[in-house]
Amino acid sequence: MPIKLPFRPRRDSVPSDLWVQCPGCGEMLVEKQLEKSLRVCAKCGHHFRLRASQRIALLADAGTFQERDAELVSVDPLGFVDSKAYPDRIAAARATTGAQDAAAWGTAEVGGIPVALCVMDFAFMGGSMGSVVGEKVTLAAEHALAARVPLIVVSASGGARMQEGTLALMQLAKTCAALARLADAGVPFVSLLTDPTTGGVYASFAALGDVNIAEPGSLIGFAGARVAAGTTGEALPEGFQRAEFLFAHGFVDLVVPRAALKETLAGLLGYLRPRPAAARREAADA
Amino acid sequence: MPIKLPFRPRRDSVPSDLWVQCPGCGEMLVEKQLEKSLRVCAKCGHHFRLRASQRIALLADAGTFQERDAELVSVDPLGFVDSKAYPDRIAAARATTGAQDAAAWGTAEVGGIPVALCVMDFAFMGGSMGSVVGEKVTLAAEHALAARVPLIVVSASGGARMQEGTLALMQLAKTCAALARLADAGVPFVSLLTDPTTGGVYASFAALGDVNIAEPGSLIGFAGARVAAGTTGEALPEGFQRAEFLFAHGFVDLVVPRAALKETLAGLLGYLRPRPAAARREAADA
Amino acid sequence: MPDRALPPVDEQALAEAVWSRVQTARNVRRPHTLELLGTFATEVRELHGDRFFGDDPALVCGFATIDGIRVVFVGHQKGSEVQENIRRNFGMPHPEGYRKAMRLFRMAERFGLPVVTFVDTPGASPDAASEERGQAEAIASSIALMTTLRTPVVTVITGEGGSGGALAIAVGDVVLALENAVYSVISPEGCASILWRTPEAARQAAVAMRLTAGEQQALGVVDRVVAEPAGGAHADPETAARLLGAAIAEELRRLTAIDPDALVTARYARYRAIGAYTTTAEPARGPAPDRRRMTERIRDLLRSGRTVVGQAEPVARSEEVDG
């Protein structure tokens, strides 16, 4: 049963007669057509990156996404300056993307099933995780725990946000702690890994799904491929750190093309039902 | 602090002027000398196999081992006959070894710490595990759980006893079930793997120690080396299925020469203390 | 079951009958886990990967719905032709197969889903790489985990139940076996090689090990034998699957009504009780356990079962074993 997945019109949508070149096959694609095919190249299947709003439109039942905590914004705890001051980088990212930070979370329904949905946005500073992203993932998990609804997190990130230093690193601990509580309580978590999911995001919540799903061809890894190649001095395996590589090595349950994602998610959620709050596990301690 | 480990005189000890050839280095060793060196070749360090009584003398504080359930003996549930009937094989093994079956268990102290100790005997039908061995391991584990004392099992076995068919196979489940209860209750289990520990014994309780210790050079594996070689058609890695191979692959905590075994065990038991019965783990279920 | 007086057994006919079961259990066209589920289950969703090393095609896991009951399934998977069989390693899992199974067992417990396992393997893969990655550890851990799962576990021996590689996913609250399934501590060929010193003696070994479903039921290792259509499951896979699906659903309904703690206690008791031994102790030392009686009872059952090897309990059939 095919599910219709129309994208809602975007504020920042480009003129409909614009052309884009596919990085997969080099084909010139009409933007309007690309939009209709869920931003998947009709010729080679290359999955273009999605903005958070597009991802939400793809996965959530129409009109069900209610954003929460949209007002959270980054500060500059370290007074971090490289070639630019961190506040200036944030301001620039806001202006370019129209987003407040690299993640949005809210309540939604997927195939009629209520969920907590958190979606990352690579367009905002490479989807880097600072305190705001960590907080939103954690708030989503805590909502899932309290409301006993499944948690879905869609990752797209280059890793932790260096400009927030170890405060960004600690978001790995904060998010993993929230997920550990979810697992203990029998509330399901589906991690959807999209291009790219690397560094501290993959090394924390994104790796910990009860079910991990990846989009085809997504780059998913801990260290950069250049670093890995430099370490061994050997040629990297074919398809290194791509979704299919992760699948072959046992870290991803399913590699699912974008057009089948929602149906797959909804189908899995039929099984991944939160355990009733009353059911406690006590150790068989004699 | 060296611990004296005298073997008690054995009923079945051989004349003291007998010579044995070391399978490790070919050296001819005087039986009496070999006995003094804990049946370890002074030249190459080859560890000769020990009988259950010798193993108990090595590990238990002198005079502390109290055997339990010594009266358990095998029956012939399948009416199994190959070139010999199973009851005849058992009778022959009893006559040759002076043992009732391939394991003995009892209470003991190791370095003053009360333990449940179960010791296998390869001399009895290749240390094969039938219902009696499975029952003794399980009884030892159940005693450890009830008395809240550490469990030590010394394995030496070619695997499950074919003559008891799936009843032998089910001893894997029975022993693992008892160990799972032990782990849930926070009662420690130290598995000592000696030459050889293979097949169904290694694929059940012997693999599941909180700490796994092996004697140097012991053959430890699931399938026979000939089978493994036949499967791949390639040369087997050096030292395949030996204690040091298992150590390198992460399945054995320590490879300990026989002379240091008791001191190591006693030292570890200083840390591996059963959790008090009152301390139950309840899930952090919100 | 009454202790009937029986005519002497024809050893040759018996061996043929037993060996025909072994061959049927191994028939390449026999429906395997995914084929069975494809018939009697809906919404089958396979999941992959052990989160450590790889995904093992010899052992399949996922979600399925059986007669309206949502379950986690775990099963060995053989191929039905050569290429597929090579890819699936002839249903012989590697350690990552068992570790994937364990991941799914834990998930089943976490979300309160019953587990159904399908057993059909010559044994765990004995290759050197599997030894390196801890085949024995994986099997032992999976067995131990299954004994503690706080959710119903229904196990079906569908084809070959070979040794520890089978048991690793076969610790159930109830163990069913298809009528032509076999279950043994070692393959007949392996047993023959060791005890008869030639694999040629596989038939004798098969007889000696009492590996047929009916004998396993008599031993208490299998609880219930599920009938296959005449000629075996491969002759009519759809009917075979339908009969099995109904039996599984029945067991699931029974078990899901039981409190999880009671299930785990009963599962422990089930395996705790298996084994046949006696004592040398004098009667004076106290009342002897009824272990001897149990053993004798088993032997009586087996003796009486010699002419009805593998007779299915639930469905009366005309086909005879020596046919």
Add this chain to the structure above:
Amino acid sequence: MPDRALPPVDEQALAEAVWSRVQTARNVRRPHTLELLGTFATEVRELHGDRFFGDDPALVCGFATIDGIRVVFVGHQKGSEVQENIRRNFGMPHPEGYRKAMRLFRMAERFGLPVVTFVDTPGASPDAASEERGQAEAIASSIALMTTLRTPVVTVITGEGGSGGALAIAVGDVVLALENAVYSVISPEGCASILWRTPEAARQAAVAMRLTAGEQQALGVVDRVVAEPAGGAHADPETAARLLGAAIAEELRRLTAIDPDALVTARYARYRAIGAYTTTAEPARGPAPDRRRMTERIRDLLRSGRTVVGQAEPVARSEEVDG
């Protein structure tokens, strides 16, 4: 801590002072986990193996007794010369290192032993084989496990606390840092390569990331800075170890008095609270959280800390950072 008026900071001197900390933290003669334990602990018994794939010499685990308290220790282990450093992969663990740590964490919980971790790594090993075996999964799982351990966890940053490879064993009830230790989200060289587009800018990156122990304390990431002897721990390893051992024992005594459930709740709260952000919401929407105030407080602390980077709290010392 009062908000003092301070003279303008000499940026050059600051960078030198910070970089000298980085160099001290990386000094090859600096005592590492086993050397530290060898001094202040007794009955040290290392355990090995992850039960999946291997034993990682870059991460050591086992039992030790600290001032009479039996603990499980887990720590990165660098070598003190080239061959040993190669063998130990310069303290960069593979996935099997973290999986060994997890095994020991679970064992600690099972037997009610407190955990002490020693953090000293440039980061987890970034080699291709570690990617294949799930470096990220191992780190994430270890972090998640540590957050739920029902036993006290004392963490010490002893040298380099580099990124997720450090955090994987650094989720403690209390986090200590040696005075010359550094803790950062990425190595200074890595940060410089990405943001300054040249590893030459490592010093600027080190300053910008506020990676010194004192700054990390001001940020709330580190709870307590433990003084080192003059010249750094490598100048007098025995004194350094003795001071650290005393601090660990003190924390252990404090934490072992607390109920495990309360520990886990407090540990969650500790990490839950870390982060600095504000809201765009109008005041009308309700009382704003004091997050802005917390952030400002941190910035004040850092600003005031600019001349006392890494100043140890517990022990007064004469050495100055700009020396």
